Amino acid sequence: MTRSRMLPRTTLLAALALSAASVAQADLADIKQRGELRVVMSGEYPPFSQPAPDGSLTGFDVDVAREIGRRLGVRVSVIKAEFPSIIAGLQAGQFDMAVASQSKTPERERAVDFLSRPYYYDGFQLFVPATSAATNLNTLQGAPVAVPQGTVFEKFLRDRKYPNVVTYSGEPEIFLALGTGRAGGMITTRTVGNVAIKNGQKLKAAGPVLQQDNPYITLGKNQPQLKAAVERALNAMRVDGTLRTISLKYLGADVTTPGR
Helix, strand or coil: CCCCECCCHHHHHHHHHHHHCCCCCCCHHHHHHHCEEEEEECCCECCCEEECCCCCEECHHHHHHHHHHHHHCCEEEEEECCHHHHHHHHHCCCCCEEEEEECCCHHHHHHCEECCCCCCCEEEEEEEECCCCCCCCHHHCCCCEEEECCEHHHHHHHHCCCCCEEEECCHHHHHHHHHCCCCCEEEEEHHHHHHHHHCCCCEEECCCCCEEECCEEEECCCCHHHHHHHHHHHHHHHHCCHHHHHHHHHHCCCCCCCCC
């Protein structure tokens, strides 16, 4: 879940070790023959991916994945997985592609392939309860700040030696923690926070955007045909306005162009 998530050290080491093994991954011809593109995401990152009433997943990332599959001429199987397991699953060939709001980091670049451009543009921000007087991290005075585990949000806080970082599996749990006073603030993307506020969460932004965060679609290494085909599909979605339409549908704003 942007999932701007970093792998925990133990998971990252296991994933990097796996990359050294000979893993057969499906390229475009294999996927066409199978007739199915297996796309993974966390399902815990509203409004990008979240459970629908029927038990399936819905959200911006889901629609982007399904549209890419449609343009490739294959059906899409959307798979929910814990965020820290996504990269290892791509390496092992369990998934063909991740549309999971992942930020580009040096560790990830060694493990998986990124498309050439982000598929949306965002930044992450501190949000606090609407009644809070805090205006930035310093004015929280060491109160617990909640983040999803293994994310760049967590790394941001730990790099700055924030004294009280609490981790959860995803944003829905964090909203509950804020509502019950178990956390004094949270860091997530401005888009996630702003949509949560619009949907009734009693939150407010505290200060400006802390850091830019531009997520990418990722694939396993050494899948040149698939990567090229996904690039073409995504670029066509930009040109014909489909990507913008999906953004407006779920986010209420166009986050698909830089400089916003």
